[in-house]
Amino acid sequence: xxxxxxxxxxxxxxxxxxxxxxxxxxxxxxxxxxxxxxxxxxxxxxxxxxxxxxxxxxxxxxxxxxxxxxxxxxxx
Amino acid sequence: xxxxxxxxxxxxxxxxxxxxxxxxxxxxxxxxxxxxxxxxxxxxxxxxxxxxxxxxxxxxxxxxxxxxxxxxxxxxxxxxxxxxxxxxxxxxxxxxxxxxxxxxxxxxxxxxxxxxxxxxxxxxxxxxxxxxxxxxxxxxxxxxxxxxxxxxxxxxxxxxxxxxxxxxxxxxxxxxxxxxxxxxxxxxxxxxxxxxxxxxxxxxxxxxxxxxxxxxxxxxxxxxxxxxxxxxxxxxxxxxxxxxxxxxxxxxxxxxxxxxxxxxxxxxxxxxxxxxxxxxxxxxxxxxxxxxxxxxxxxxxxxxxxxxxxxxxxxxxxxxxxxxxxxxxxxxxxxxxxxxxxxxxxxxxxxxxxxxxxxxxxxxxxxxxxxxxxxxxxxxxxxxxxxxxxxxxxxxxxxxxxxxxxxxxxxxxxxxxxxxxxxxxxxxxxxxxxxxxxxxxxxxxxxxxxxxxxxxxxxxxxxxxxxxxxxxxxxxxxxxxxxxxxxxxxxxxxxxxxxxxxxxxxxxxxxxxxxxxxxxxxxxxxxxxxxxxxxxxxxxxxxxxxxxxxxxxxxxxxxxxxxxxxxxxxxxxxxxxxxxxxxxxxxxxxxxxxxxxxxxxxxxxxxxxxxxxxxxxxxxxxxxxxxxxxxxxxxxxxxxxxxxxxxxxxxxxxxxxxxxxxxxxxxxxxxxxxxxxxxxxxxxxxxxxxxxxxxxxxxxxxxxxxxxxxxxxxxxxxxxxxxxxxxxxxxxxxxxxxxxxxxxxxxxxxxxxxxxxxxxxxxxxxxxxxxxxxxxxxxxxxxxxxxxxxxxxxxxxxxxxxxxxxxxxxxxxxxxxxxxxxxxxxxxxxxxxxxxxxxxxxxxxxxxxxxxxxxxxxxxxxxxxxxxxxxxxxxxxxxxxxxxxxxxxxxxxxxxxxxxxxxxxxxxxxxxxxxxxx
Numbered sequence: 001x002x003x004x005x006x007x008x009x010x011x012x013x014x015x016x017x018x019x020x021x022x023x024x025x026x027x028x029x030x031x032x033x034x035x036x037x038x039x040x041x042x043x044x045x046x047x048x049x050x051x052x053x054x055x056x057x058x059x060x061x062x063x064x065x066x067x068x069x070x071x072x073x074x075x076x
Numbered sequence: 077x078x079x080x081x082x083x084x085x086x087x088x089x090x091x092x093x094x095x096x097x098x099x100x101x102x103x104x105x106x107x108x109x110x111x112x113x114x115x116x117x118x119x120x121x122x123x124x125x126x127x128x129x130x131x132x133x134x135x136x137x138x139x140x141x142x143x144x145x146x147x148x149x150x151x152x153x154x155x156x157x158x159x160x161x162x163x164x165x166x167x168x169x170x171x172x173x174x175x176x177x178x179x180x181x182x183x184x185x186x187x188x189x190x191x192x193x194x195x196x197x198x199x200x201x202x203x204x205x206x207x208x209x210x211x212x213x214x215x216x217x218x219x220x221x222x223x224x225x226x227x228x229x230x231x232x233x234x235x236x237x238x239x240x241x242x243x244x245x246x247x248x249x250x251x252x253x254x255x256x257x258x259x260x261x262x263x264x265x266x267x268x269x270x271x272x273x274x275x276x277x278x279x280x281x282x283x284x285x286x287x288x289x290x291x292x293x294x295x296x297x298x299x300x301x302x303x304x305x306x307x308x309x310x311x312x313x314x315x316x317x318x319x320x321x322x323x324x325x326x327x328x329x330x331x332x333x334x335x336x337x338x339x340x341x342x343x344x345x346x347x348x349x350x351x352x353x354x355x356x357x358x359x360x361x362x363x364x365x366x367x368x369x370x371x372x373x374x375x376x377x378x379x380x381x382x383x384x385x386x387x388x389x390x391x392x393x394x395x396x397x398x399x400x401x402x403x404x405x406x407x408x409x410x411x412x413x414x415x416x417x418x419x420x421x422x423x424x425x426x427x428x429x430x431x432x433x434x435x436x437x438x439x440x441x442x443x444x445x446x447x448x449x450x451x452x453x454x455x456x457x458x459x460x461x462x463x464x465x466x467x468x469x470x471x472x473x474x475x476x477x478x479x480x481x482x483x484x485x486x487x488x489x490x491x492x493x494x495x496x497x498x499x500x501x502x503x504x505x506x507x508x509x510x511x512x513x514x515x516x517x518x519x520x521x522x523x524x525x526x527x528x529x530x531x532x533x534x535x536x537x538x539x540x541x542x543x544x545x546x547x548x549x550x551x552x553x554x555x556x557x558x559x560x561x562x563x564x565x566x567x568x569x570x571x572x573x574x575x576x577x578x579x580x581x582x583x584x585x586x587x588x589x590x591x592x593x594x595x596x597x598x599x600x601x602x603x604x605x606x607x608x609x610x611x612x613x614x615x616x617x618x619x620x621x622x623x624x625x626x627x628x629x630x631x632x633x634x635x636x637x638x639x640x641x642x643x644x645x646x647x648x649x650x651x652x653x654x655x656x657x658x659x660x661x662x663x664x665x666x667x668x669x670x671x672x673x674x675x676x677x678x679x680x681x682x683x684x685x686x687x688x689x690x691x692x693x694x695x696x697x698x699x700x701x702x703x704x705x706x707x708x709x710x711x712x713x714x715x716x717x718x719x720x721x722x723x724x725x726x727x728x729x730x731x732x733x734x735x736x737x738x739x740x741x742x743x744x745x746x747x748x749x750x751x752x753x754x755x756x757x758x759x760x761x762x763x764x765x766x767x768x769x770x771x772x773x774x775x776x777x778x779x780x781x782x783x784x785x786x787x788x789x790x791x792x793x794x795x796x797x798x799x800x801x802x803x804x805x806x807x808x809x810x811x812x813x814x815x816x817x818x819x820x821x822x823x824x825x826x827x828x829x830x831x832x833x834x835x836x837x838x839x840x841x842x843x844x845x846x847x848x849x850x851x852x853x854x855x856x857x858x859x860x861x862x863x864x865x866x867x868x869x870x871x872x873x874x875x876x877x878x879x880x881x882x883x884x885x886x887x888x889x890x891x892x893x894x895x896x897x898x899x900x901x902x903x904x905x906x907x908x909x910x911x912x913x914x915x916x917x918x919x920x921x922x923x924x925x926x927x928x929x930x931x932x933x934x935x936x937x938x939x940x941x942x943x944x945x946x947x948x949x950x951x952x953x954x955x956x957x958x959x960x961x962x963x964x965x966x967x968x969x970x971x972x973x974x975x976x977x978x979x980x981x982x983x984x985x986x987x988x989x990x991x992x993x994x
Contacts, residue, residue, distance in 0.1 A: 061387035
């Protein structure tokens with residue numbers, strides 16, 4: 001799904017409630033991750049965020065204005 | 077020698093420091109006399125006597141005790157005419173005085189008389205005249221002395237021979253008297269004591285300084301004025317002794333004991349808040365969302381497209397990575413599991429645990445079917461049948477009627493007594509516990525009847541079986557012929573509660589019976605419906621009369637009205653009182669729901685099914701199923717749904733579509749048939765008919781006695797019969813996946829392993845059990861173990877726990893052996909399921925390949941035959957061949973010669989000889 005800078009989903013392939021939930025939570029997490037990376041090294045920046053859980057893997061690609069979130073089931 | 081002279085008032089004491097026994101003379105003297113004392117005797121206070129007194133005289137006075145010194149005054153001298161220098165001179169210092177004169181003096185002058193001190197002596201004087209001697213030299217201390225004794229007087233008067241007399245006196249004196257010799261003073265010899273005295277004496281060492289301070293008289297008593305003054309300002313006002321660091325006394329401290337304590341900084345602060353009453357507050361929110369138009373607008377924007385372009389690459393890479401490999405796999409863990417099984421017990425043999433034989437019955441029996449109780453540990457049911465062929469049965473039929481045919485319940489705790497004995501009208505060849513309620517048992521009889529038992533009444537008996545210590549105390553092992561079955565009060569005979577109708581059921585022995593699972597139902601036409609009652613209520617049987625029947629245990633709504641007379645007849649059948657009435661409605665009137673005849677097509681010979689296997693046929697019990705069954709029963713609100721079977725009929729059932737109604741059948745001839753039970757409408761006759769079998773294979777050389785689905789795969793079936801084994805996959809019509817070669821001995825029973833997907837057990841007719849492991853060897857059994865001496869009739873493994881797995885093996889002689897399956901055979905290795913499934917897939921592909929190869933081969937064969945016809949074979953004659961060979965040889969020799977000449981090894985002359993030799 002594609003989410004804007006404030007966490008409001010723009011385009012999605014999932015149902016509405018799930019989308020809204022994912023967008024809100026992941027947006028905050030991405031901001032936190034970004035600030036963490038910047039704090040450690042101001043020259044650095046977050047390019048990709050991957051969260052692997054038991055059931056699936058969540059991939060977040062941040063940008064200046066938007067956020068692309070993909071959820072995948074790993075083959076195993 | 078010191079002498080002290082003490083002068084007290086009126087007395088003079090002359091003391092001497094002589095030993096005590098010396099006489100100290102003490103005499104009185106009047107004051108006048110005191111002044112008369114010679115100067116040297118006049119003492120001032122405490123003045124020592126100097127050495128002026130001649131010690132000899134003093135001594136002399138004391139050596140002569142009769143001498144009494146006297147002081148005579150002038151008056152006394154006149155009286156007695158002893159005036160000094162007149163009467164008493166140096167030539168004649170003595171004077172004799174008459175005693176009477178003294179006495180008269182006494183009378184005259186009393187105490188004043190000078191003779192008064194010696195009055196007593198004068199009175200005691202024996203003589204008349206006393207000698208008074210003038211002591212000019214004061215030998216005896218005073219100017220006159222009186223001699224107190226006559227002897228002394230005579231001694232004095234006769235003095236000229238004094239020295240000689242004295243010497244003689246000296247010699248005589250020690251004999252007679254002790255004469256006091258006064259100490260003679262010698263000159264003082266210094267022995268060093270004066271030095272001591274000097275040392276000891278205290279003398280003033282310091283010179284005494286005297287200060288004389290004077291002041292003006294006018295200033296005496298004037299008031300004093302005090303003022304301050306700085307000490308340093310005035311010169312010499314003070315003397316100071318400044319301290320200076322002395323190197324001898326400075327110590328450098330090298331070590332110091334210091335204690336430290338860390339104390340947390342504690343700060344107490346307090347605040348005061350205003351506490352108002354608690355109030356519930358809620359918030360409600362909804363997420364911000366874009367409206368559809370906004371979304372579309374955004375979707376079209378350039379920024380979004382750019383973003384997507386930039387980002388999609390990385391996301392794709394990540395996605396692909398995940399697809400390729402799981403990076404988070406824990407390799408160690410997967411390794412460890414495999415190691416564990418190897419390291420453990422390497423014993424792969426089945427261990428004998430227990431064996432049961434019925435000792436009561438006299439006839440020789442064989443075990444036809446074995447079934448473990450679904451959830452009671454250690455309870456196994458065995459159906460026994462007589463070991464007689466058909467002819468013999470007929471022959472002995474009378475005798476056989478007397479003996480009951482039984483299903484025995486054995487428990488691990490009691491190897492001698494069976495716990496329960498179910499009675500049946502005839503020998504049972506197969507039976508099954510009902511999956512929903514293990515107290516219901518359905519068995520197929522040799523005469524074609526289905527027999528039902530209900531042992532709910534005795535359920536508690538078998539559930540609480542413990543090691544029969546108390547029971548078997550009195551029971552001793554008696555020989556078989558002594559034991560009578562009637563005295564056996566422990567195991568009870570339980571009569572069957574229903575049998576199927578004889579006319580409408582099977583004609584021949586029932587070879588297999590199965591309960592349909594409680595998930596679906598079948599109606600008369602074979603259509604599958606949903607099963608709402610939650611219990612297994614239908615059975616399927618197949619028998620030697622070439623039919624397969626479906627039965628329903630619920631009371632049927634009579635389709636055709638039965639004549640009331642027949643009903644009455646049936647009702648009048650007496651039922652023994654101890655038989656539960658669960659299936660009373662079925663008793664003797666039970667008809668099958670539908671019948672399927674396995675016909676071979678045009679011929680009248682039909683297939684004789686021996687075993688069936690239905691899809692969804694995993695009728696194996698696990699503990700969870702029991703719980704599910706119980707919960708389902710509770711939901712229905714009844715304790716035992718089997719008591720009230722009528723209730724389930726009235727429901728409208730939903731048909732289940734897409735249900736696989738096909739099943740496998742094994743036959744007596746060794747065929748494996750895959751057919752459908754659903755009836756179809758025959759287009760010609762309009763009746764419902766069974767479909768033709770979808771596939772038929774004659775694989776086995778003998779009757780198929782095992783058709784079983786694998787507990788792990790729904791579509792893998794094992795068939796055992798004759799001398800070989802086959803594994804089939806449902807859906808593959810081309811043939812078995814695996815077909816083993818002929819074994820040396822006939823296979824008589826078989827079963828899949830319950831826990832390992834690639835293992836199955838085959839029993840042989842010589843009492844051996846072959847354990848096949850598809851992962852190890854596929855052409856022969858992995859292991860073979862001897863169990864008993866006779867044919868194995870039935871194998872049934874069962875799992876009680878992860879550690880305990882048993883296999884029940886029944887043999888032809890009626891003994892049931894229970895063996896324990898070792899670890900290696902009971903525990904699957906990791907990925908065994910997937911390995912076996914891969915194996916089967918490979919086999920499927922192999923079959924396909926074989927099929928293809930067959931086709932290719934056929935084509936090739938055709939081509940070969942074509943080529944043969946086309947190509948003419950040219951046969952060379954024999955002589956021509958020889959000539960050709962010779963020419964080849966000669967050309968070779970020439971070649972050899974040329975090479976050797978070129979090399980220079982052979983001379984030309986020799987070559988000539990070589991040619992001749994040839």
